Amino acid sequence: MTTKTYHKKKRIWAAILVVQFLLFYAFSKISFLISFFESFFEFQRKFHLLLFSWIPCSFGDIVYTVLGIVFLILMIQLLRKKTRSNAFLKILITVNIFYFLYQIFWGMLYFQTPIAAKLPKIEITLEARKKLALEYLEKAKATRKLINEDPNGIFIIKDLQSVQTEILSRQTILPAFITNKKALPVNSIKKSLYSKLMSFTGILGYYNPFTAEAQYNSNLPSSYLPFTIAHESSHQLGFAREQEANFIGYLIGVESTNNDLKYSTEYFTLKSLLNSIVQEDENFVKSMLNNYSDGMKRDRSYEKKFIKEHEGLVTDFFGFTNNLFLKSNQQEGSVTYSYFIDLLVRYKSMEAK
Template sequence: MPKNKKLLVALSILPQILLMKWLSTYPNFVESYYSEGIYPYISKLFRYVFGWLPFSFGDVFYAFAIIYMLRWLMLNIKRVKYNFKGFFIDVFCAISVIYLAFHVLWGLNYHRLPLHKNLNLNADYTTDELISTTEKFIAEANTIHVSITQDSTQKVVSPYANKEVFKMVPEGFHQLKAEFPSLDYYPKSIKNALFSLPLTYMGFSGYLNPLTGEAHVDYLVPSFKIPMISSHEVAHQLGFAAENEANFIGILAATKHPDKYFKYSGAIFALKHCLVEVYRRDPDMYEVLKTQVNVGILKNYQELQEFWDSYENPFESIFKTTYDGFLKANNQTDGMKSYSYVVALLVNYFENQNVKAN
């Protein structure tokens, strides 16, 4: 590429950043013309192109990209001394192209209309409403748990291999079609992450590759969690970039799934979030509610905690701090704390469901 063109591409990062800042102030525009406009076509195209592959094309691409970048740095690092300008232009030319691709192919969804506004839900809730919703999830989770184990003290172990789970995921989203037509999911593109071990050490159970549209699941995570992780990543795939919104959509898809292992995975995930919020507001009530949860469910929670503890390392906090900063830079003002705000969506959604039922 001619030097002048390289310089223009490198400098284009500045107007791109300004454009993203400007678009973030117009969520209705992003919602109408991108998230519900062109993005569904982009997502479906990628799922057709890469979904049929039995491995993650995106992970292979990342591996080659990392090798290429390291090789390029080794060959060009000396240029910093005698041709800093050229080195700087080359680096920012690549950054500019990646930045553009990220936002055009998926990242603009960070600036869409908040889900609670789309669903006409309140963003706040009372402690009484929280406790009521938590009690409902305890009852639901306990019932599903016993239907699987026949013993309230036994933990759940999924009988499905991950690939079986991936094939079953779309059915949960099909169940949501009547209420949320945009959530119908076909074709699928869910893969085991090729780099699940480093992903685990980073403290993450899954991710969406924004450049290939593939949803990835950490295959090392305890089996009972896989249906919920898969549903969460598909929610990202369908354009719900915010973590709290992807959690909420994933919970709905899992709990409405006809399979009891999916229902269980979604129900105890929602319950855990609710219990954490109860603890923050009323520790005494938390202790009361915890005694109502089947011992087997608590064993699954403990199993998951022990899994993450076994991979704890000094670098995990660095990765999470970096991701926290990434979220804040992409319109998620609460960073990783936004994960807990799924409770606001759950409480208000199920409270509305109760009002309609009555």
């Protein structure tokens, strides 16, 4: 390739990338195009589930591994003078393709009509959150008595497959006024091949938009696991925003007949409520924690131990980058619970009427 040809191709691919940024930004402002991408998501999701769900391991992890190796090779070539030009051009082309596929498969779903628009507008008061916290404390304490423990008295799941089956079943009976998205009777919920590494990043699970697989960290404490899977399965339904996936996960699990899923959901909801309260009334939160049942206290201690054993610079880095990603997609940061709590309080206010 001549120098002139190289510079021409480089300018073309750089221009294409800029045009993509501008086009997809413009598309995000046009409602009928957002509806088109929602419909397209349903089509590609069905196709990807049929294509990848039967594979026993996480094909998405394999795809990302291959991409990572390719990117590493290209970065090495970029440092060498002889291969620098071709490597830079290949990186530009790869970024263009990846960005385009990501946007049409997933990225545009961040601009769907928010769930909040379908719920009554009310003031999210401290008293309302405290009342719900007390309610979910009692619910979690009651459900905690019905689940299995390991020899150390810590919650343990003995049949994760039944939890997954229950989640897929509960997806079919979500409130119609919240969503008309169609659940599919296909199980593509898989443990990540990198669960051990994920434990050191603070990542509980992720949805792969290129394979429609819901990945989860299989090393998580059992108190985290069912709700994490419900959350990732909510992404499979097409809920892109993290806190909306939490809310759909809540709807999936809160009335479940599977006690493992029910407890994990109630416990997550309680923790989220307490996190939303602690800066306004720390004494109330301390009192609530003291009123945990003995089993819940053991679960909480095990969670804290798990986090302590896996914290460090890698966790901080991934937390920071995930925060940037969420904010770049018009979401709250990863440590913020307010939108989920907003949806929860508004939804529960309808039950009270």
